[in-house]
Amino acid sequence: MNNAEKPVEELFFESGMGKYDVTKLAIEWIKVKKNEDEYRKLSQKDLLDRAIRDVVTGVATYKEIENIKKKKSVAKEDDEETNPEIN
Numbered sequence: 001m002n003n004a005e006k007p008v009e010e011l012f013f014e015s016g017m018g019k020y021d022v023t024k025l026a027i028e029w030i031k032v033k034k035n036e037d038e039y040r041k042l043s044q045k046d047l048l049d050r051a052i053r054d055v056v057t058g059v060a061t062y063k064e065i066e067n068i069k070k071k072k073s074v075a076k077e078d079d080e081e082t083n084p085e086i087n
Helices: 008-015 019-033 044-056 062-082
Strands: none
Touching: 008 019, 008 044, 019 044, 019 062
C-alpha cells in the first residue's frame, strides 16, 4: 500500500513525528502552498489531509518552506522592479 492510500493515522505513527510538530508544519505548508493550483482547488478537509501527508512523507519541510518563501520574495521584487507603482 502506498502512502496515498494509507490512513493519515497510520502515516502519523510511521513518521515518528509528534502530532503538534506535524500540525505546526502542516499549517506553515498550507500558508505557502494554498495559492498553487493543486492546492487551491481542494476543500479544507482535503487541503489539511494533503498537507499532513506532505509533512509525514517528507515532502513538506521547514527548509522547503523557506525555499518557497525566498522564491516568492524574489518574484515579488522582480515584479515590483518591472512594474513600479506610480504615486
